[in-house]
Amino acid sequence: MTSSQSREVAADVVVIGAGAAGVCAAIAAAKAGARTVLVDAGPMPGGELLTGMAVDGALNARGEWILGGVGRELFDECERLGGYIGPLNDWRLIWYVCFDPEVMKLAVARLLDKYGVSLLLHSMMYEAQSHDGRVQAVRLLNKSGTVRVTAPCFVDASGDGDLAVLAGAGFDLGGPGGEFQPLSMMFRMSGVDTDALLDYLCCAPENFALGESDAIRGGRSDAQIAQEVRRQGQPTVFIKGDGPLLAQAIERGAMYPTALIMIQPTSASRREVCLNSTRVANVNALETGALSAVLGPLAGQIEMGVDFMRGNVPGFESAVFSGMAPRIGIRETRRIHGEETLSEQDVLQAGKSDRGIGKGSHHVDIHQAGAGQVRIPVRDGGSYDVPWGCLVPRGLSNVILAGRCISADRAAHGSVRVMGPCMAMGQAAGTAAALLAGGDWAGDVRRVDVAQLRSRLSGDGAILAGTH
Ligand SMILES: Cc1cc2nc3c(=O)[nH]c(=O)nc-3n(C[C@H](O)[C@H](O)[C@H](O)COP(=O)(O)OP(=O)(O)OC[C@H]3O[C@@H](n4cnc5c(N)ncnc54)[C@H](O)[C@@H]3O)c2cc1C
Numbered sequence: 001m002t003s004s005q006s007r008e009v010a011a012d013v014v015v016i017g018a019g020a021a022g023v024c025a026a027i028a029a030a031k032a033g034a035r036t037v038l039v040d041a042g043p044m045p046g047g048e049l050l051t052g053m054a055v056d057g058a059l060n061a062r063g064e065w066i067l068g069g070v071g072r073e074l075f076d077e078c079e080r081l082g083g084y085i086g087p088l089n090d091w092r093l094i095w096y097v098c099f100d101p102e103v104m105k106l107a108v109a110r111l112l113d114k115y116g117v118s119l120l121l122h123s124m125m126y127e128a129q130s131h132d133g134r135v136q137a138v139r140l141l142n143k144s145g146t147v148r149v150t151a152p153c154f155v156d157a158s159g160d161g162d163l164a165v166l167a168g169a170g171f172d173l174g175g176p177g178g179e180f181q182p183l184s185m186m187f188r189m190s191g192v193d194t195d196a197l198l199d200y201l202c203c204a205p206e207n208f209a210l211g212e213s214d215a216i217r218g219g220r221s222d223a224q225i226a227q228e229v230r231r232q233g234q235p236t237v238f239i240k241g242d243g244p245l246l247a248q249a250i251e252r253g254a255m256y257p258t259a260l261i262m263i264q265p266t267s268a269s270r271r272e273v274c275l276n277s278t279r280v281a282n283v284n285a286l287e288t289g290a291l292s293a294v295l296g297p298l299a300g301q302i303e304m305g306v307d308f309m310r311g312n313v314p315g316f317e318s319a320v321f322s323g324m325a326p327r328i329g330i331r332e333t334r335r336i337h338g339e340e341t342l343s344e345q346d347v348l349q350a351g352k353s354d355r356g357i358g359k360g361s362h363h364v365d366i367h368q369a370g371a372g373q374v375r376i377p378v379r380d381g382g383s384y385d386v387p388w389g390c391l392v393p394r395g396l397s398n399v400i401l402a403g404r405c406i407s408a409d410r411a412a413h414g415s416v417r418v419m420g421p422c423m424a425m426g427q428a429a430g431t432a433a434a435l436l437a438g439g440d441w442a443g444d445v446r447r448v449d450v451a452q453l454r455s456r457l458s459g460d461g462a463i464l465a466g467t468h
Contacts, residue, residue: 005145011037011118012437014138015155015430016125019047020055020419021403022157023108024070024426025433028460029155030115031070032434037149038117039140041124042327046108047159048419049074051186051325052274054096054264057420059087060361061215061381062468063095067359069461070430071423075099077107085265088236091229093212093363093377097420098236100267101274123147125158128166133396135167152443153433154399157426160286161336161393161405169393170337174284175410181331181367182279183291185298189309190272190322194235197263197315202226207243209260213363215381235273235315236264241371245312250371255308256301259373272322277305281369285330294328331367331404331417338407339446340389347384347415348376355450356385356464357432357457358424366414374414382468386421388450391429397444398436402429427462428453 013029015022018040026038044050058067065072065087075097078084083103089095112119120140127139129148137150156163161171174180201208202223210225211217217225229237239246239261249255262276278301285291302324309316345351347364361383366374378384390407391400401407402425404417415421432445432453441447458464 007144007147009037009147009149011035011149011151013153013155013430013433014039014149014151015157016138016163017157017159017403018045019157019159019403019422020049021422021426022155023112024423025155025157025402025430026117027070027111027115028427028430029434030117032431034434034437036117037120038112039120039123039125043121044105044326045112045119045121046105048329049104049108050101051329052101052188052266053186053276054098055420056094056096056418057360057362058097059095060383060468061094061213061377063087063089064467066361066383066463066467067420067424068463069457070427071420072461074107074111077111078103081106088234089216089232090236090238091211091216091225092209092238093216093375094361098265120147125162128163130167133168134398135163135396138163151437152398153437155402155429155433156399156405157402157429159330159333159404161334161401164336164393164396164399164401164405165334167396167399169396171334173334174332179282180284182281182369183283183285183294183298184276184278184329185302185325186274186276186329187302187305187324188266188272188274188322189306189316189319190270191319192235192271192273193315194233194271197235197237197313198230200314201237202230207239207245209238209240212375213377213381215377234265238262239313249308249312256304257370259367259371261305270322275305278302279367285333291328298328332413334405335408335413336401336405337394338390338401339392339394340387340407342386342390342406342408342412342416344409344411347412348378350379350382350468351384353385353387355387355389357388357391357428357450357453358386358421359383359463359467360386360416360421362415362418362420364411364414366411380468386416386425388448388453391425392445397446400429400433400445402426424462427460428457431456431460
């Protein structure tokens, strides 16, 4: 190989980033008939869907589905492959969807293949060739040398908004004081005794986060909620950082400071759960050296967390470490400036819009340093609409945003970043991109007829109305 080797690829739609948003965008574009190329810098499509975490924001806190279409098709594929657990109430703030992340790897690969999406893995997009706000091509670097990919329409699902920024879009980065939500490494433990864990919850509910919104609490006491969790029969509980068990462990140095230890099931046959608790805050993940330097500390926290669980939490005495995420989890980097901006009020008031192309329902969820976390529920356990303009980067005519880089204020981002809305936005972006590539709306993202797009999305199973 020499560095001068270069290849040309022509597509109808190019999707940059194969996380939850990009996978759904690529599937939607391919289903709509577009020759679709899905590019990722990493080795495996699926992003955080593969780390063990549940999908939040697929249902609202009343238990109504707000995600349909491609996202649901991925869950159906998991079910077909024997790895679907399904929707669970966390009895704290939300409902989420649990599944086996190993099976999700298969499901993502099977559906991309089924719909004929061309994958370019191990390929970093590093350049956008654009003129007057229109991207003609992107350049990728991979083992084959450089690849120039041309298309009439692009989806930026890179999480970081790399394509939009390379093409000239403006953005906000993290918080106003240079703060960033923590980087975390998800990990799993198998051999968990669910009955013993739920018995402990019922004996000592003061150690657990329960009923943090009226929609979930519904007038119940903590003891009553603990009984509901036991009735649900799944190992899904949240050990709280300010409860005696965890607070005392943090105090004596037996645990690192953290807001919660979130425990969710991944496999009944392996008696396995995923744990979300590790954290290193205020690192700019766009600085690759700083991001990489966090791996060691996060691995150290996992070791400590496993010891803590085995030594202190009934049900975990014989559990073992069984896996960690394939990459450091990044919650927050850039928010691209769009034609419209999702606001904290839109989220908290469950705002509806006739320009909505997908829904979210997750609370404003901003993890902070140490044991800090902001958690503000959506009104009445409802959902809000994500308006199309939040996916349209200001000043660009053929790039559509999807996923955690869309246009939102920081608080709204703390909600819309979760995977349910990312998947819904992915479907909307991929569908619109395919139609634009086919010549609809003069090929300009700013001229999309949102009513037409909504009607097409509804026809394809997306949920845009009819829920709280
Ligand atoms: C620790 C943690 C816990 C979380 N917990 C939950 C939870 O329980 N439930 C939930 O629903 N959500 C949760 N979230 C949020 C959610 O997982 C993410 O916000 C969401 O998955 C983002 O999806 P995305 O597709 O927008 O971006 P990403 O998943 O970040 O995907 C972007 C992809 O683009 C690729 N890429 C980036 N730049 C380039 C480039 N220049 N060239 C080529 N490829 C590129 C990356 O390799 C990556 O695969 C959590 C997040 C973290 C980090």
